[in-house]
Amino acid sequence: MALRHAVLAALLDGEMSGYQLSKTFDVSVSNYWHALPQQLYAELAKLEKEGLITGRVVIQQGRPNKRLFTLAAAGTEELARFIAQPSRPSFIRDDLLVKVRACEADGTFALIGQLEERAGQARAKIALFDKLLRQLRGTDDEDDFLARAPRVGPYLTGLRGKAFEEETLRWCEQSARVLRLRAENSRPRG
Amino acid sequence: MALRHAVLAALLDGEMSGYQLSKTFDVSVSNYWHALPQQLYAELAKLEKEGLITGRVVIQQGRPNKRLFTLAAAGTEELARFIAQPSRPSFIRDDLLVKVRACEADGTFALIGQLEERAGQARAKIALFDKLLRQLRGTDDEDDFLARAPRVGPYLTGLRGKAFEEETLRWCEQSARVLRLRAENSRPRG
DNA sequence: CTCTCCATGTAAATGGTTACATGATTCA
DNA sequence: TGAATCATGTAACCATTTACATGGAGAG
Known part of the structure; x- marks a missing residue:
């Protein structure tokens, strides 16, 4: 499991919703990590429950409400631990x-x-x-x-x-x- | 599921054992399809049961016996069908x-x-x-x-x-x- | 009036990884 | 004497995909 780290890494760029995150994965992240929106929503929920990120609701008019997530201190530490560990071989499928x-x-x-x-x-x-x-x-x-x-x-x-x-x-x-x-x-x- | 197609494609080069196949995946196939030996053994068993490949046992001295697999006609047809279908986007993870x-x-x-x-x-x-x-x-x-x-x-x-x-x-x-x-x-x- | 964008999820089914199990031979 | 190669698998667990579900706003 390391989708979590790809998500944490993306949140270094700042607060993001699940939807924005899925767009980011589509364009820039997809070249080294692929994930479907459903996975991202699920992972965000898990990360929040574990206290690695914090979410807040933003109420919008004319479009659905959204939840924006930010890295918590525990999330930053988890990223540092991840970086220090040896990497697994890269994985390709085409x-x-x-x-x-x-x-x-x-x-x-x-x-x-x-x-x-x-x-x-x-x-x-x-x-x-x-x-x-x-x-x-x-x-x-x-x-x-x-x-x-x-x-x-x-x-x-x-x-x-x-x-x-x-x-x-x-x-x-x-x-x-x-x-x-x-x-x-x-x-x-x- | 499309590990099966990577396996069938590899068997176009000729008869192979699960072990040889896992080596082939390691060196040449791994750049576009990654799979562990256990997956290959399981997939070969499934493909044989479905009649897409045929296996024969080779008894060896001084080393374990092995099973060599060859493409069957149904396997070649399955490959052709696969090639004609649209491709899914490539999948990377690093x-x-x-x-x-x-x-x-x-x-x-x-x-x-x-x-x-x-x-x-x-x-x-x-x-x-x-x-x-x-x-x-x-x-x-x-x-x-x-x-x-x-x-x-x-x-x-x-x-x-x-x-x-x-x-x-x-x-x-x-x-x-x-x-x-x-x-x-x-x-x-x- | 249809399509795309925004926005978030659940549930079932499939697929992949990790851990375990065995054991002789050959090379350094 | 320890590691690598040959050779094949099973079982439990985890991750991913597919299918489903909803609904308003704005563009063409």
């Missing part, structure tokens, strides 16, 4: 790569479509990361920001996310090209 | 990135060590992927191999794995450098 590995001559057609779709998603994520990084660094150049900003964690993970998506894009394009070429070459010639 | 995101001034020390450790693991994996790719392509150059080899799936996923580890290595080195620099700058000066 259908599309299983498919590419399995792909034989037939079935190539559907796969090329999926590679192009994934490439499109990667382009969109690269744009999002670019925006995020620009926002974080403001007017500083990158080296200055990394040397002097109060917190660099989110920037460093953003760099990793962006690089990951760029690599994904490059690979999807290459793989689609290879599969297309092979499909053409294996067609009977007129 | 403690180390959660820690980097969470990292504040203190606790930096332990983290730098973990980044260096991960960098070392990445270097080892890059070497493994290089070896794997060289073995697969034999004396061909890469473009020829990708254009003409009977199966390119394992080569393409190997390229992705290698690129991923290279990016990981680069990022770990950069992050460790940044954190080290900041630790020095924030130390009281003599």
Whole structure:
């Protein structure tokens, strides 16, 4: 179990609702930790009960009320303990790569479509990361920001996310090209 | 559930025991699908019962007997169906990135060590992927191999794995450098 | 008038991890 | 003499996904 630590880490950026948290997980955190909204709501409830975070209700007009959560002292300490512990190996799971590995001559057609779709998603994520990084660094150049900003964690993970998506894009394009070429070459010639 | 498809895909390379499969998952498959040996043994048993693979016992001297599994026709068809379906988004989970995101001034020390450790693991994996790719392509150059080899799936996923580890290595080195620099700058000066 | 965003959850089913169990052989 | 490799599993526990449930506001 370590979804809790991903949640605590996200709350370092300030007070957040479950809904906001799920958006954050979608865009920036998802590149190193994936979780569904239901999990986040459940985890927030547990963390509050254990006293690692504290929640307060905000009443809104014209939209549902929400609960905002903040890190408590016990939560900060728990994060420090977590950081000091050895890390477990990273965990990846990707259908599309299983498919590419399995792909034989037939079935190539559907796969090329999926590679192009994934490439499109990667382009969109690269744009999002670019925006995020620009926002974080403001007017500083990158080296200055990394040397002097109060917190660099989110920037460093953003760099990793962006690089990951760029690599994904490059690979999807290459793989689609290879599969297309092979499909053409294996067609009977007129 | 789709561990089954990763298993079926791996069996395209030929007959394998649960033990061999767990080694394969460790080295090449792990870059897009992670699974423990116990899961693999359980999944093989299920796949055999459902008729997607067939097993045979090989009696050995000086070491335990083993069971070798082969894809059955129904297994190949199941793989084809799987490839035609839309892919789910990829799933990543990495403690180390959660820690980097969470990292504040203190606790930096332990983290730098973990980044260096991960960098070392990445270097080892890059070497493994290089070896794997060289073995697969034999004396061909890469473009020829990708254009003409009977199966390119394992080569393409190997390229992705290698690129991923290279990016990981680069990022770990950069992050460790940044954190080290900041630790020095924030130390009281003599 | 339909779709998306906001906002929060519960319950059942599936899937994954941890701990345990065994035991001979080979390499350092 | 201790560790790693070969080789296969079971059982209990934990985590995650899928399906369900609700409902007003604002945009196109």
